Amino acid sequence: xxxxxxxxxxxxxxxxxxxxxxxxxxxxxxxxxxxxxxxxxxxxxxxxxxxxxxxxxxxxxxxxxxxxxxxxxxxxxxxxxxxxxxxxxxxxxxxxxxxxxxxxxxxxxxxxxxxxxxxxxxxxxxxxxxxxxxxxxxxxxxxxxxxxxxxxxxxxxxxxxxxxxxxxxxxxxxxxxxxxxxxxxxxxxxxxxxxxxxxxxxxxxxxxxxxxxxxxxxxxxxxxxxxxxxxxxxxxxxxxxxxxxxxxxxxxxxxxxxxxxxxxxxxxxxxxxxxxxxxxxxxxxxxxxxxxxxxxxxxxxxxxxxxxxxxxxxxxxxxxxxxxxxxxxxxxxxxxxxxxxxxxxxxxxxxxxxxxxxxxxxxxxxxxxxxxxxxxxxxxxxxxxxxxxxxxxxxxxxxxxxxxxxxxxxxxxxxxxxxxxxxxxxxxxxxxxxxxxxxxxxxxxxxxxxxxxxxxxxxxxxxxxxxxxxxxxxxx
Amino acid sequence: xxxxxxxxxxxxxxxxxxxxxxxxxxxxxxxxxxxxxxxxxxxxxxxxxxxxxxxxxxxxxxxxxxxxxxxxxxxxxxxxxxxxxxxxxxxxxxxxxxxxxxxxxxxxxxxxxxxxxxxxxxxxxxxxxxxxxxxxxxxxxxxxxxxxxxxxxxxxxxxxxxxxxxxxxxxxxxxxxxxxxxxxxxxxxxxxxxxxxxxxxxxxxxxxxxxxxxxxxxxxxxxxxxxxxxxxxxxxx
Ligand code: SF4
Numbered sequence: 001x002x003x004x005x006x007x008x009x010x011x012x013x014x015x016x017x018x019x020x021x022x023x024x025x026x027x028x029x030x031x032x033x034x035x036x037x038x039x040x041x042x043x044x045x046x047x048x049x050x051x052x053x054x055x056x057x058x059x060x061x062x063x064x065x066x067x068x069x070x071x072x073x074x075x076x077x078x079x080x081x082x083x084x085x086x087x088x089x090x091x092x093x094x095x096x097x098x099x100x101x102x103x104x105x106x107x108x109x110x111x112x113x114x115x116x117x118x119x120x121x122x123x124x125x126x127x128x129x130x131x132x133x134x135x136x137x138x139x140x141x142x143x144x145x146x147x148x149x150x151x152x153x154x155x156x157x158x159x160x161x162x163x164x165x166x167x168x169x170x171x172x173x174x175x176x177x178x179x180x181x182x183x184x185x186x187x188x189x190x191x192x193x194x195x196x197x198x199x200x201x202x203x204x205x206x207x208x209x210x211x212x213x214x215x216x217x218x219x220x221x222x223x224x225x226x227x228x229x230x231x232x233x234x235x236x237x238x239x240x241x242x243x244x245x246x247x248x249x250x251x252x253x254x255x256x257x258x259x260x261x262x263x264x265x266x267x268x269x270x271x272x273x274x275x276x277x278x279x280x281x282x283x284x285x286x287x288x289x290x291x292x293x294x295x296x297x298x299x300x301x302x303x304x305x306x307x308x309x310x311x312x313x314x315x316x317x318x319x320x321x322x323x324x325x326x327x328x329x330x331x332x333x334x335x336x337x338x339x340x341x342x343x344x345x346x347x348x349x350x351x352x353x354x355x356x357x358x359x360x361x362x363x364x365x366x367x368x369x370x371x372x373x374x375x376x377x378x379x380x381x382x383x384x385x386x387x388x389x390x391x392x393x394x395x396x397x398x399x400x401x402x403x404x405x406x407x408x409x410x411x412x413x414x415x416x417x418x419x420x421x422x423x424x425x426x427x428x429x430x431x432x433x434x435x436x437x438x439x440x441x442x443x444x445x446x447x448x449x450x451x452x453x454x455x456x457x458x459x460x461x462x463x464x465x466x467x468x469x470x471x472x473x474x475x476x
Numbered sequence: 477x478x479x480x481x482x483x484x485x486x487x488x489x490x491x492x493x494x495x496x497x498x499x500x501x502x503x504x505x506x507x508x509x510x511x512x513x514x515x516x517x518x519x520x521x522x523x524x525x526x527x528x529x530x531x532x533x534x535x536x537x538x539x540x541x542x543x544x545x546x547x548x549x550x551x552x553x554x555x556x557x558x559x560x561x562x563x564x565x566x567x568x569x570x571x572x573x574x575x576x577x578x579x580x581x582x583x584x585x586x587x588x589x590x591x592x593x594x595x596x597x598x599x600x601x602x603x604x605x606x607x608x609x610x611x612x613x614x615x616x617x618x619x620x621x622x623x624x625x626x627x628x629x630x631x632x633x634x635x636x637x638x639x640x641x642x643x644x645x646x647x648x649x650x651x652x653x654x655x656x657x658x659x660x661x662x663x664x665x666x667x668x669x670x671x672x673x674x675x676x677x678x679x680x681x682x683x684x685x686x687x688x689x690x691x692x693x694x695x696x697x698x699x700x701x702x703x704x705x706x707x708x709x710x711x712x713x
Contacts, residue, residue: 031696042530054498065487084480085479137693179694221689229641250662251521265627270683270693277680281639301490353704
């Protein structure tokens, strides 16, 4: 097992039996379901909408080169600088160069999941820049020195008491357990940051080829401020966020809001198409769009799983996933958690290192069913399992199967095994659940079924004979 | 070869094998090659959205009712006034109730008119502005491009809304709009943008505002005014 798999198993083990943790996720998710399903129900046709969204992304992704070039042409014509980066290192370098060129010191960020992917904050901090996350949840996670727990709800695992303690420790504010008062503390601190910042860094939910714009979805207004006040704006975005036309957003924005949080539309959906233009009163003097590949083209090269690039990061597949609800967001150890993370991480960071996530699934298909762009998530988990074994057959696993085959082909051996097992089972009670127990992985939280006193085979052989007449009434 | 070339060549190589159209995954493990024209035959959200999105009704009166209902759910206040004079009086009442001392606005016809009628200290963002002064304003008063009935939203750009910050920095955003700016749904809002702005005027920011700023990050409990305005008012006439 790789280190990642061990870490996953240990964390998952610990958190599954942490009832407070589970209760917190449960309560957050109950609120999500209550908001989402009624909202989805008022669509004239949600299912056809999903199909349309899936086909639109499919058309975008399958002509990705054409659409990216179109974006570039349009954005550059309005004075935008477009940068292309293949790796995390390159993306980090491009961003640091821009910051240095402006002699900038203070940086404010709105939510950028891709920056988690390239570990941007750690780098900028180590170089002595001040970087502040402005999304409330991300800000809390930054103070906590933890990555986001869920890529849509970054601090859903924390209680208001914990957040209050955190603010008291870092900001010296008085204790309060009122979510509104806590939010206002962050608002006051961050207002100053937007105004003082030299550089604003944002992500993007969509790249619109037709008009050379990006679209940002948010509720708080922090991204709007980040894109309005600092004199330089940098947008870091994965190349797969493409949409061919501006009006495609008419479907994608409400679907993202509905699947993401159960809102009709997220509070601010803002499209940016350049730095400040002639005749405009504000906005950054420069806008840099940094495109990141970081192995997205590896996933693109797999036609079977290419649709995983259609993901609009709504987070719905996490919210419905029985595994996520038990093991929580941190156990995954990935930037993107839940089913979509389990599908794409092996492509982005190595199949053998991340294949274990594809096995952490009950294959119930809830993710596939909830996905607004119809990504075939649970089949992709199977595809990953198949590919992992094809690439590197597991010795232990194949040995186990050989043993099983050997046993099943020899009824006498199987019978003997059963008899011995029946005799030994009472002794199992002595070690059950502890370290000597061979079935520990199962018995530490579950009962082992008892071996039946008589096997079916024995029962059949010795069954009381009944006459043909008695059988007429059928089974009792 | 530049990094751009490398990325584009990886993309082109990857796309040499077609991927199955969505919904056809279960037909087999090996995707069949697509007909060359099938990409363009895909349904597009741009043209089909209206068929799937929530219903909006057919008349302007229905749209206004829907907009008002959605706004109520979103905690946006909507005030429908009889004429410009009544709208100005409504704005003044709001200003007095909240004790505004300073407001910000821009040279947009009806928004500027309404703000002037307040007789308060005001910043006009048109000629550039000091960000600290804007931050100290009690309200930002702006125009907009359209109101969207389907979602209770306001469509606003740098050109119709006095720049990027006026509508998001002050704690109260007031939109002054005319009833005939109501559009039924999101597709209409996007059509309108293409009508209003030619390539030379195309704004660097277009935003769809749906309710006052909010967050649910702390225990998924709704709090208004996370970073943007705590209040949003639409005065219509
Ligand atoms: S895979 Fe689908 S459900 Fe999951 S985050 Fe992406 S779009 Fe949402």
